[in-house]
Amino acid sequence: MKRMIRHYLAAVLAAAALLSAGLAAGAAPGVSECMDCHGDKTIEKTLPGGRTVSLYVDLQAYRSSVHGKGSCVTCHADATAPHEKLAKVSCGRCHGDADKSYAGSSHGKLRAKGVTDVPACYDCHGKHDIRKPKDPAARTFRLNIVATCLRCHMDRALEQKYDLPGQQVMIAYQQSVHGMASKKSGLTGSAVCVDCHGNHAILPGDEPRSATHRQKIPTMCGKCHPGILEKYEMSVHGKGMRAGIAESPVCTDCHGEHTISKVSDPNSPVFARNIPKTCSGCHENEAISTRYALPKKRFSSYMDSFHGIAVEYGMTKAANCSSCHGVHDILPSSDPASPVNKANLPKTCGKCHPNAGPNFAKGDVHVEVSPKKAMGVFAVRLFYTIFISALVVLFVLHVGLELYGRWNRRKENGPDGKEGQS
Ligand code: HEC
Ligand code: HEC
Ligand code: HEC
Ligand code: HEC
Ligand code: HEC
Ligand code: HEC
Ligand code: HEC
Ligand code: HEC
Ligand code: HEC
Ligand code: HEC
Ligand code: HEC
Incomplete structure (x- = not known):
């Protein structure tokens, strides 16, 4: 019985202790x-340097923040009132996923080493005014993200210290079709920094895990341009890329990255007049043509054609590479589905040459000026080259002889001008 009472007392004491702890x-x-x-x-x-920082907290902003229902110790776990020096807040305690991907990023890796040039969670989210990204007042709301990133990425000093893309690149983004659509038109569906780079796991493009790694770019752009991605995947370029051909173009090779503009913009690399140059980066490149056994000199042979000359002189109606080959659905001419397959040429040329008969497309459209490929053009060109060169040489010889003759005559007559005068 006594034992039981003792046990009972012990239990009551324990409960009391728990209660007081509680x-x-x-x-x-x-x-x-x-x-x-x-x-x-x-x-x-x-601060040690003498600078002062405000310790004021705006209660109203805090109350309307996503954490505002909880008390301050939700984050400042070791705080008492009053208190000594406090530990740094760990957001990762509750947001493990975000914390993990951030820790592996370029930003997070440097931050872990104590570098404060790179953002901590609160540089992008705020401290006491954190809101859900869906909330238009959040720093991470789609239309506010560019400003959040550009606070650092427009900074000249950081640009040099970390060899980051220059201020002009960021200005170019703001003036690009994507930048204008989100800034001027308030279109939430346009591409902002995190659509291409990700938010927490940001890495340089040359890392395979990066959202901007070459191999991932088509699907990344394709999130918002799915129809184009579908065509691209079936094209010779898309298949080449999948097969690991590093020189096969992805979207950004033809369109740019931060500078992407509307097709109708005369500065766009895919504006009609600029297309031949954009394709020629690879198709006039000897090394690439040789490596993939592609016909060579596609740019110069095009520039020597009627179309090339017409486009060069500003006639945008004349055929550029894409008028004949297609755009995102380019295929080898041997493929029956290719618009430049022999069987499809009358139709392809017929778009612009409505009277083109079946024989119209017989001539070469890529005029390669070599004896093997186009003897006629080669001979005519050779003739003119020799003829004009000879003409120039004769002309120079003629003028030279004439001058020499005059000079000689002057010498023979002696300095007659002067003597005659005295
Ligand atoms: C969502 C987490 C979170 C909550 C909740 C929170 N804080 Fe903070 N607070 C931070 C972070 C992050 C910092 C930056 C310093 C750090 O990492 O420790 C900070 C810094 C501070 C500072 C230093 C000055 C400054 O702005 O850097 C004060 C003072 C402060 N908090 C007070 C409060 C008070 C008072 C409350 C409750 C009304 C509160 N905090 C609630 C996250 C929080
Ligand atoms: C009696 C006044 C007082 C109270 C109450 C008080 N603080 Fe402070 N707090 C200060 C002062 C003073 C500082 C600056 C200390 C310093 O100079 O390092 C400070 C600094 C801080 C900092 C900055 C961190 C640091 O170490 O620099 C945080 C965060 C903070 N307080 C949070 C809180 C929280 C959360 C509470 C409530 C649990 C609280 N404080 C209650 C006076 C107070
Ligand atoms: C003690 C746990 C805890 C800590 C520490 C904490 N949070 Fe939270 N956080 C939450 C909870 C719980 C919610 C969800 C609130 C809701 O949905 O109403 C939340 C919501 C959020 C959201 C909105 C999420 C969404 O899906 O829209 C963001 C952003 C966020 N927190 C960022 C932070 C950052 C940054 C820090 C550090 C400065 C931090 N949190 C610290 C518990 C925490
Ligand atoms: C470089 C800026 C940046 C940093 C640093 C950053 N975030 Fe975010 N975070 C964002 C953006 C932007 C979003 C909005 C989602 C979107 O649109 O991609 C977001 C979304 C979130 C969300 C909502 C749920 C989700 O994952 O989409 C949480 C929670 C969150 N962040 C927590 C954190 C925590 C915790 C840290 C630090 C470990 C952190 N963030 C660091 C930019 C950042
Ligand atoms: C607090 C300043 C700051 C903010 C805010 C910030 N960054 Fe950075 N960012 C940096 C610095 C500094 C570096 C260079 C780090 C390095 O070289 O490892 C960097 C690096 C990068 C890189 C290159 C990664 C590499 O290693 O090459 C990208 C991409 C990037 N940031 C994108 C963003 C995006 C997107 C946002 C907004 C969601 C953002 N940053 C917000 C400071 C910032
Ligand atoms: C339409 C997609 C897109 C948008 C939007 C975008 N970027 Fe980029 N960004 C890229 C691509 C692609 C690269 C090149 C990656 C590579 O090849 O290395 C790049 C490169 C960078 C780099 C250099 C690091 C690197 O990986 O080479 C930084 C820093 C950067 N971007 C920051 C930003 C910031 C800040 C914003 C928003 C103002 C932004 N970007 C918007 C696609 C984009
Ligand atoms: C970044 C380099 C690059 C750019 C830019 C590029 N190409 Fe290509 N192209 C390639 C490579 C590499 C192949 C071979 C891929 C393969 O065989 O898988 C190829 C294949 C082709 C083929 C099929 C050749 C054959 O016989 O298989 C055609 C036609 C073609 N490209 C046309 C174009 C046109 C038109 C443009 C411009 C709108 C263009 N390319 C832009 C690299 C490029
Ligand atoms: C070989 C070069 C090349 C590649 C690779 C390429 N494009 Fe294009 N793109 C062009 C050209 C040329 C035009 C202009 C066509 C015209 O004149 O109508 C264009 C037009 C566009 C347009 C606007 C016109 C339209 O058809 O809606 C968008 C959007 C576009 N491309 C997105 C993409 C995306 C996304 C990818 C990657 C999946 C991609 N492009 C890959 C060359 C390319
Ligand atoms: C988050 C969605 C999103 C992503 C990701 C995105 N875009 Fe866009 N893009 C848009 C929207 C929306 C427009 C239309 C803007 C307008 O009409 O003002 C657009 C317009 C364009 C245009 C101009 C089309 C025209 O009318 O001439 C091109 C080209 C383009 N994007 C290419 C790309 C490429 C290449 C990538 C990847 C590097 C990419 N986009 C990634 C949403 C996106
Ligand atoms: C007037 C239509 C037309 C134009 C313009 C044109 N091509 Fe072609 N291209 C053809 C035809 C037809 C063939 C197949 C027969 C041949 O080689 O002449 C061909 C063949 C090719 C091939 C060889 C691969 C294959 O599919 O047989 C490449 C690569 C190529 N063109 C690239 C280009 C590039 C790059 C441009 C612009 C600088 C361009 N073409 C302009 C019609 C055109
Ligand atoms: C996008 C429209 C377009 C397409 C497609 C096109 N052409 Fe043309 N072509 C023109 C224009 C415009 C001129 C006039 C240029 C000039 O006056 O020098 C021209 C001129 C020519 C000429 C010079 C003689 C003439 O009729 O003026 C020949 C030959 C020719 N094209 C052949 C072809 C062949 C073959 C194809 C198909 C493989 C083709 N073209 C496809 C627009 C096109």
């Missing part, structure tokens, strides 16, 4: 206790 926990300071000091607009702290 009370102590319940006594964790409430928001108002912290705000007694931190609600004072003048509260500040002096």
Whole structure:
């Protein structure tokens, strides 16, 4: 019996101890206790360098933030009122996924080494005013993201210190079709930084895990341009890319990255007049043509054609590479589905030459000026080259002889001008 009472007493004592511990926990300071000091607009702290930072917390902003229902110790876990120096807040305690991908990113890796040039969670989200990314007032709301990133990525000093793309690149993005659509038109569906780079796992493009790695670019752009992605995947370029041919073009090779503009913009690399140059980066390149056994000199042979000359002189109606080969669905001419397959040429040429008969497409459209490929053109060109060169040489010889003759005559007559005068 005594034993039982003892046990009972022990149990009551334990319960009391737990209760008091519980009370102590319940006594964790409430928001108002912290705000007694931190609600004072003048509260500040002096840093070792002498600079002061405000320790004021805006209660209203805090209350309307996503964490505003909880107390301050949700994040400042070691805070009491008053308190000593506090530990840094760990957001990762509750947001494990975001924390993990951030830790592996270019930003996170440097931050872990104590570098404060790169953003911590609160540089992008805020501290006491964090809102859901869906909330138009959030720093991470789609239309506010560019400003959040450009706070650092427009900074000349950081640009040089970390060899980042220049200020002009970021200005170019803001003036690109994507930048204008989100900034000027407020279109939430346009591409902002994190659509291409990701938000937490940002890495340089040459890392295979990066969202901007070459191999991932078509699907990345294809999130918003799915119809084009579908065509591209079936094309010789898309298949080449899948097969690991590094020189096969992805979207950004033809369109640019931060500078992407509307097709109708005369500065766009895919504006009609600029297309031959854009394709020629690879198809006039000897090394690439040789490596993939492609017909060579596609640019110069095009520039020597009627179309090339017409386009060069600003006639955008004349055929450029894409008028004949297609755009995102380019195939080898041996493929029956290719618009430049022999069987399809009358139709392809017929788009612009409505009277073209079946024989119209017989002539070479890529005029390769070599004896093997186009003897006629080669001979005519050779003739003119020799003829004009000879003409120039004769002319120079004639003028030279004439001058020499005059000079000689002057010498023979002696300095007659002068003598005659005295
Ligand atoms: C009695 C006034 C007072 C109260 C109450 C108070 N603080 Fe402070 N707090 C200060 C002062 C003063 C500083 C600056 C200390 C310094 O100079 O390092 C400070 C600094 C801080 C800092 C900056 C971290 C650091 O170490 O520099 C945080 C975070 C903070 N307080 C959170 C809180 C929280 C959360 C509460 C409520 C649990 C709270 N404080 C209650 C006076 C107070
Ligand atoms: C969502 C997490 C979170 C909550 C909740 C929170 N804080 Fe903070 N607070 C931070 C972060 C992050 C910092 C930056 C310093 C750090 O990492 O420790 C900070 C810094 C501070 C500072 C230092 C000054 C500054 O702005 O850097 C004070 C003071 C402070 N908090 C007070 C408070 C008070 C008072 C509350 C409650 C009303 C509160 N905090 C609630 C995350 C939080
Ligand atoms: C103690 C746990 C805890 C800590 C620490 C914490 N959070 Fe949260 N956070 C939450 C909870 C719970 C929610 C969900 C609130 C809701 O849905 O109403 C949330 C929501 C969010 C959201 C919105 C998420 C969404 O899906 O829209 C963001 C962003 C966020 N937190 C960022 C942070 C950042 C940045 C820090 C550090 C400064 C931080 N949190 C610290 C618990 C925490
Ligand atoms: C470089 C800026 C940046 C940094 C640094 C950053 N975030 Fe984010 N975070 C964003 C953006 C932007 C979004 C909005 C989602 C989107 O549109 O991609 C977001 C979304 C979130 C969300 C909502 C759910 C989700 O994953 O989409 C949470 C939670 C979150 N971040 C927590 C954190 C935490 C915790 C850290 C630090 C470990 C952190 N973030 C660091 C930019 C950042
Ligand atoms: C607080 C300043 C800051 C903010 C905010 C910031 N960055 Fe950065 N970012 C940097 C610095 C500094 C580097 C260079 C880090 C390095 O070289 O490893 C960097 C690197 C990068 C890189 C290149 C990665 C590499 O290693 O080459 C990309 C891409 C990037 N940031 C995108 C973004 C995006 C997108 C946002 C907004 C969601 C953003 N940054 C917000 C400072 C910032
Ligand atoms: C339409 C997609 C797209 C958008 C939008 C975009 N970028 Fe990029 N960005 C890229 C691509 C692709 C690269 C090149 C990656 C490579 O090949 O290395 C790049 C490169 C970079 C780099 C150099 C690091 C690297 O990987 O070479 C930084 C820094 C950067 N971007 C920051 C930003 C910032 C900040 C924004 C928003 C203002 C932004 N970008 C918007 C696609 C985009
Ligand atoms: C970044 C380099 C690059 C650019 C830019 C490029 N190509 Fe290609 N192209 C290639 C490579 C590499 C192949 C071979 C791929 C393969 O065989 O898998 C190829 C294949 C082709 C073929 C099929 C050749 C054959 O016989 O198999 C045609 C036709 C073609 N490209 C036309 C174009 C046109 C038109 C443009 C411009 C609108 C263009 N290319 C832009 C690299 C490029
Ligand atoms: C070989 C070069 C090349 C590649 C690779 C390429 N494009 Fe294009 N793209 C062009 C050309 C040339 C035009 C202009 C066509 C015209 O004049 O109508 C164009 C037009 C466009 C247009 C606007 C016109 C339309 O058809 O809606 C979009 C959007 C576009 N491309 C997106 C993409 C995406 C996304 C990818 C990657 C999946 C991609 N492009 C890959 C050359 C290319
Ligand atoms: C988040 C969605 C999104 C992503 C990702 C995206 N775009 Fe776009 N893009 C758009 C929207 C929306 C427009 C239309 C803007 C307008 O009409 O003002 C557009 C317009 C364009 C145009 C101009 C079309 C025209 O009318 O001439 C081109 C070219 C283009 N994008 C190419 C790309 C390429 C290449 C990538 C990848 C590097 C890419 N986009 C990634 C949403 C996106
Ligand atoms: C007037 C139509 C037309 C134009 C313009 C044109 N091509 Fe072609 N291209 C053809 C035809 C037809 C063939 C197949 C027969 C041949 O080689 O002449 C061909 C063949 C090719 C081939 C060889 C691969 C294959 O499919 O047989 C490549 C690569 C190529 N063209 C690239 C280009 C590039 C790059 C441009 C622009 C600089 C361009 N073409 C302009 C009609 C055209
Ligand atoms: C996008 C429209 C377009 C397409 C497609 C096109 N052409 Fe043309 N072509 C023109 C224009 C415009 C001229 C006039 C240029 C000039 O006056 O020098 C021209 C001129 C010519 C000429 C010079 C003689 C003449 O009739 O003026 C020949 C030959 C020719 N094209 C052949 C072809 C062949 C073969 C094809 C198909 C493989 C083709 N073209 C496809 C627009 C096109």
